[in-house]
Amino acid sequence: MTDLSSRASDIFTDNHRWGDLDDWNRAALDLHDQGGIHRIECDGFDPFWAVIDHAAVLEIERQPELFTNGPEPVLTDRNGIESRTMEIKTLIHMDAPQHGKYRRLTNDWFKPASVRRLNDRLAELSREAVAKLEAAGGEIDFATDIALPYPLQVILKILGLPEDDFPRMMMLTQQLFGADDPDLQREPPSPEVVGQVIADFYQYFTELTAARRAEPTDDLATLIANGNIDDEPMPDLETMGYYVIVATAGHDTTSSAMAGGMHALIDHPGELAKLKEDPEGLMANAVEEMIRWTAPVRHFMRTATEDTEILGQEIRRGDWLYLSYKAANLDPKVFDRPLVFDIERPNADRQVSFGYGVHFCLGAQLARNELRSLFTHLIPRIDTIELAGDPATMKTTFVGGHKTLPIRYTLTP
Template identity: 30%
Template sequence: MSYKPGDINLGDPDQLLEVGNPPHEYFTVLRNEAPIFWNPAPPKDIGGSIPLERGFWVLSKWEDVSLASRDSSRFSSWLGGPVIYDVELNQDPRNPWTLDSQRMGLMGKDGQHHAAYRKLVSAGFTPKNIAALKPMITEHAARIVNSVRDMDDAEFIFTVAAELPMLTLCEMMGVPPSDWNMVFEWGNKAAAVEDPTIDAGENMAAMVGYFQSLVEEKRRNPDKSMLSSYANKMIDGERLTDMDINLFCLTLSIAGHETTRNTTAHVIRLISEHPEQRSLLMEDLHARLPNAIEETLRFSPPVMQFRRTATEDIELRGTRVAKGDKVYLSYASANRDEEVFADSQKFDILRTDVAKHLSFGAGPHFCMGNSLARIQLSAILTELLTVRPDVHVTAPPTKARSIWFNAMTAMPVEFGKVADQVGA
């Protein structure tokens, strides 16, 4: 189909499901014809937990998305919050979808406030601490794959892909095993902000309340978990508040969970759709998997966009973005910018320019959990493709109704022969 700018409203999750989400053909048109484009408010209530009533500027070029990501003085995460929806001030403070709550979290801060908060929470994400988690992650990955060893087929998202990131979060934060299933359910529902059948805000509030009670428990009975460290230690004379900790746990449960879960699924989907790339990968799985993961992040970023708000009138490519306007940073489009990536529409696991992708963001808000996500992805995919190397998608996945996440809610697979039976 031939598109022109304005044919698709990027705030309408139902239209995106109809045309294909992310709408890569449309983004190609925007990059070439209208790289700074005004997307009006969707023509209807989008449903779900948060309203979207105002339009926004879409940045579709890699250079512009990178610029806005790095320039927090002009493109603020704090002023209107980091999400494209219209969150408001002075609502119920227990509701995570208020501007007040968004500004308290890591992604909703700018400048010195962001740097100070990031310094406190990043203490749990040092290379040493992340490396120490690897044996636990590898053990969980092996157990998950072993659980499907005798299956011929299954729904992949919640049978394989979703479990490892939530188990990792629970282990890191010292969540008792008896509560894992509860946290797992909350995390899955909390990300469904545009699903009218799920109250994502209620699930977020439940998770925040749970972590508050767990913080109190860690103060009474400290242990070696990251949550206990956050609750009991001071860094350079500063300590995270309880709400700081709770919102950070919520961020991990949504951002970390969604990115890892969906990238795991996208790898299997893409090598099913591109058998020649599967062959290349399986020729040398351990050597080629890291680049295949990066190419999947570029080609199918799990988070399609985040928001910034203009702090002043800004001119970009001859277009005036007014102070207070919302700005949509399209990672899905930037990652296929023809001026940055050779043959950008091709899924190529041997790509040499893949490191330029923006799927983990850029600048001060670059995802601090990127190393953890890569370890989890490597662990589950290495284990799965070693034990069940023929795993493949058998029907089109069910896409999530979302303008935020490039997510799937179901993906049927057949596992094929167990590796040690191949050739038997």
């Protein structure tokens, strides 16, 4: 453990630091020089341990009974915790034995063999994305016009929701995750606003549950609406939490990886050229590197249930730990030249952007398929591409990435 300057430690707590990712990455590398775990004491927040060491993140995730997700799985300041007006209960908020029971309900639905049946829809969406680029005639905002809508269309498909509901779902997912970014708000951030967004969600999904109970189909919403836990129907709070996690966890995460991946290719023309040369051979690894590079879920928190030790550092029962997926992906002990975007990186698949262990991202395979499909359709058509302005990233400490990525391009016929 080291004494940190406030500038080093606030990369975890100050949402503005996420507005400059290069600066954030450099700060994270400096922290790696000083150790793999750091005590963060910052005004307004309960103290916590920031874990940035790759192996330590895995070690913690491997012991879900010693390090629980409850009671606070996401970094929230004291004011936010104390003034919370609405309860929300998703897989992320659960621990054993409840978590396993709820996860089993949809686990098979997300397995690779199962999500493969969505591939036709992904190909269709990817063709539509290319058509949008053709129609835009050479300049577009890749983040808002391509990356943001794509994964939301996929969520509509897996939940079996009509295309007409796209705008409402877009607003809801944006509000929930973008809540602490000044540019993405309807109103100033307040617990009431967040509560209102969640209430909107609840109303929408209450109607959906009733519809799927009356008329079951083969979509994920039917599985959730009719799910039994211990032979009893799932309670309302948990049913809503299930929709919320699928809708939100599958959206900004994947779109951030898409836009961040595109930006990385623009910034590294040599990598783009290699990918154009051999899209089939390099795509899977390139996508893995994009996911390492972007780490759209910046962190999750764990709470120690016993006194223990991590990297030789004493951890007391009740201590809060911040698992920094972003910084762990830059651990120089694991990733050679971590600040280089290298689509042929031999161990890119050791990225921890999807977490690890019992909470490992349920949608990981789906997200990979979405990225592979989009870039497989897009890359061979790109003749030239460059930035058409300064991109901006979301100033949020939880899930984020590019909110704008203006590009100028020409396409091959």
